[in-house]
Amino acid sequence: MAESVIRLFNGGLTTQPPLSLYIHLPWCVRKCPYCDFNSHALQTLPEAAYIDALLLDLEQALPDIWGRRIHTVFFGGGTPSLFSAEGIDRILTGVRTLTPLMPGAEITLEANPNTVEAAKFAGFRAAGVNRVSLGIQSFNPRHLQALGRIHDDREARRAAELAATHFDTFNLDLMYALPGQTLAEALADIDTALGFQPPHVSAYHLTLEPNTPFGHTAPPNLPDDDVAADMQLAIEARLGEAGMQHYETSAYARPHHASRHNLNYWQFGDYLGIGAGAHSKLSFHDRILRQMRTKHPQQYMDAVGQGTHIADVRTLTRGDLPFEFMMNALRLNEGVPAALFEARTGLPLIVCTEALEKARARGLLLPDAARLQPSLQGQRFLNDLLELFLA
Structure with a gap:
């Protein structure tokens, strides 16, 4: 482990x-x-x-x-x-x-x-x-x-x-x-x-x-x-x-x-979701988890009493994290500081070098190395920008 x-x-x-x-x-x-x-x-x-x-x-x-x-x-x-x-x-x-x-x-x-x-x-x-x-x-x-x-x-x-x-x-x-x-x-x-x-x-x-x-x-x-x-x-x-x-x-x-x-x-913070079908993203020192509660309200209420209401738990992998982070952060028109990537994922930004270079070459991301910020073109074609970060 x-x-x-x-x-x-x-x-x-x-x-x-x-x-x-x-x-x-x-x-x-x-x-x-x-x-x-x-x-x-x-x-x-x-x-x-x-x-x-x-x-x-x-x-x-x-x-x-x-x-x-x-x-x-x-x-x-x-x-x-x-x-x-x-x-x-x-x-x-x-x-x-x-x-x-x-x-x-x-x-x-x-x-x-x-x-x-x-x-x-x-x-x-x-x-x-x-x-x-x-x-x-x-x-x-x-x-x-x-x-x-x-x-x-x-x-x-x-x-x-x-x-x-x-x-x-x-x-x-x-x-x-x-x-x-x-x-x-x-x-x-x-x-x-x-x-x-x-x-x-x-x-x-x-x-x-x-x-x-x-x-x-x-x-x-x-x-x-x-x-x-x-x-x-x-x-x-x-x-x-x-x-x-x-x-x-x-x-x-x-x-x-x-x-x-x-x-x-959007800044890849954590959230606990409670209630039927609610989603959570929770960070620990060595892992980031996503959870989902049981979706149907009555089934959820019954399951909580048994402690079986968490229907799905998934640990994000190293390959998941660049896309998961960018999918949120690049929705912000002003983007986020580049240092936030490592702070929120535990990975160095160097793992995204190839995708970042392609995004900047295509004019989808601004060239400022200290900031991850979509250009106006990147805002208009956000899905094209995000696809570059898929594992």
Whole structure:
């Protein structure tokens, strides 16, 4: 074992990266036809039993994270805002009891407009949530209907108003290249969003995932690649004019409002994921592990009680690490310091020499040896850049 560890990490990891906590709440009112997340249409919400399982999951994970401080918490789903404010408070009380949650930690909760009420937002804030991410997707009623969303444009606007009222920082999630969408309509969504003065906007290209109705049984008619590219450039320009920095492939933020939780992912930090289907990446001195919890909610709740809820564990190999690191770090438009590669992987950057030389020769990576930063061309053709780092 010692021999294989030496081959994997030259001297091992000398410091552990920051640690985040991801909490998966898997239920939603209705599953959208484009969604390939581990989410389940709501019949009944077993809130108390699921929270019991979450807290037991966290308690059983403590040996893997013992003594490490939690920098950020993220409630994802599903639609976490279906849970009561009292339920979210109970979860966060458990997190504070079991782990050293840092003072001032960013605590984000995803919410959908149709589940939002002023009293509920106030309750989430009182429980300790200090950032919400609203799944708006569009302010256009025709596009909301085409996406199978259960909220309408009035609910979207009301939810954005409430987010701005109750939270100093919040995110509005939007999509573009939607069925039948024009460039003018895509920009109208951005302009409407900017009217609420959001500190953070995410703008995603709609993709047709294979295991979804949109990707498999009923693919919609989407704008062609040229129109979609025009939308991306126009959205970036419009948000830039509004003072928002395009800091990651799909993320824009005002100064000091970038998502700290997501930045930790992209900088190859660690995260413990609890809940049905949640993923973890955990670093130890001699190895980096990826874990996945049992996906189905009821099976997960049953398995936690037996201590059998971790469905998959994989140790990243020396060959995995360059691609795993770059797949995250090169999503950041400003990249990362070159020294972060060795700090996060335990490998010298020299193992990437051939790929780095090819990337710079093709104009996909900037020539600064002290920084790993995609060029504008590299940002536009990120998949081509990342392929160079595959084992």
